[in-house]
Amino acid sequence: xxxxxxxxxxxxxxxxxxxxxxxxxxxxxxxxxxxxxxxxxxxxxxxxxxxxxxxxxxxxxxxxxxxxxxxxxxxxxxxxxxxxxxxxxxxxxxxxxxxxxxxxxxxxxxxxxxxxxxxxxxxxxxxxxxxxx
Amino acid sequence: xxxxxxxxxxxxxxxxxxxxxxxxxxxxxxxxxxxxxxxxxxxxxxxxxxxxxxxxxxxxxxxxxxxxxxxxxxxxxxxxxxxxxxxxxxxxxxxxxxxxxxxxxxxxxxxxxxxxxxxxxxxxxxxxxxxxxxxxxxxxxxxxxxx
Numbered sequence: 001x002x003x004x005x006x007x008x009x010x011x012x013x014x015x016x017x018x019x020x021x022x023x024x025x026x027x028x029x030x031x032x033x034x035x036x037x038x039x040x041x042x043x044x045x046x047x048x049x050x051x052x053x054x055x056x057x058x059x060x061x062x063x064x065x066x067x068x069x070x071x072x073x074x075x076x077x078x079x080x081x082x083x084x085x086x087x088x089x090x091x092x093x094x095x096x097x098x099x100x101x102x103x104x105x106x107x108x109x110x111x112x113x114x115x116x117x118x119x120x121x122x123x124x125x126x127x128x129x130x131x132x133x
Numbered sequence: 134x135x136x137x138x139x140x141x142x143x144x145x146x147x148x149x150x151x152x153x154x155x156x157x158x159x160x161x162x163x164x165x166x167x168x169x170x171x172x173x174x175x176x177x178x179x180x181x182x183x184x185x186x187x188x189x190x191x192x193x194x195x196x197x198x199x200x201x202x203x204x205x206x207x208x209x210x211x212x213x214x215x216x217x218x219x220x221x222x223x224x225x226x227x228x229x230x231x232x233x234x235x236x237x238x239x240x241x242x243x244x245x246x247x248x249x250x251x252x253x254x255x256x257x258x259x260x261x262x263x264x265x266x267x268x269x270x271x272x273x274x275x276x277x278x279x280x
Contacts, residue, residue: 031230037221044218046231048193048258072189073261078182081243085176085191112193112258113231 026088048112059102193258
């Protein structure tokens with residue numbers, strides 16, 4: 001189950017009488033698969049409707065942040081009969097507990113799925129000698 | 134259901150009935166929170182104009198040959214199978230939220246469709262189906278001659 005999105009928090013706040021000015025953009029928490037192999041961590045993120053130019057991936061220390069803007073086609077569509085989804089932004093954040101080499105991360109986008117692979121690094125072992133003084 | 138108090142027969146108390154109803158509604162709203170409920174995969178939008186309909190659906194990560202679209206009269210059905218990712222041996226799974234398996238959706242359109250001219254395209258994980266209205270089904274303009 002997904003966590004509360006910004007939008008939900010907003011409506012909850014409104015019900016509780018808390019007023020907070022926030023932009024009227026829907027924020028969706030995308031579905032994610034996370035796999036780990038011997039030397040990489042692989043994220044697969046569902047972002048339908050997003051092209052690679054509007055995806056933003058940032059890694060800061062152990063914080064991974066994934067963002068994507070979902071815009072519907074601008075063509076004239078006519079009368080809305082059924083609307084089960086709306087445009088908005090995808091946003092999700094992760095904390096990675098393993099040592100990773102974020103410089104060497106590779107991301108690609110295919111058919112609305114973002115694939116991000118981040119190589120792991122072996123934590124360096126340092127042996128400390130005890131000196132006798 | 135978030136949780137349920139057992140033995141509903143004994144619940145004559147108005148409070149518990151109200152509580153149950155609230156519980157039901159809360160659960161449903163949480164389940165439907167994302168892109169509609171899970172029984173409605175994939176989520177679709179339907180738009181209509183006088184002479185055509187457009188159905189868009191969020192279907193990320195599909196092969197186009199795994200999507201089957203059938204049209205008969207005013208019924209559109211989308212059927213498909215989403216394969217699970219093949220994992221190399223020794224892969225550890227931390228999270229698996231992306232749907233895989235079979236799905237089936239049938240939609241009723243407000244008019245009959247010309248089957249031969251239905252076109253579909255798949256861009257960035259969104260499927261767009263254009264359904265032109267059948268010629269004999271289109272509204273006809275009648276001009277009135279005053280004479």
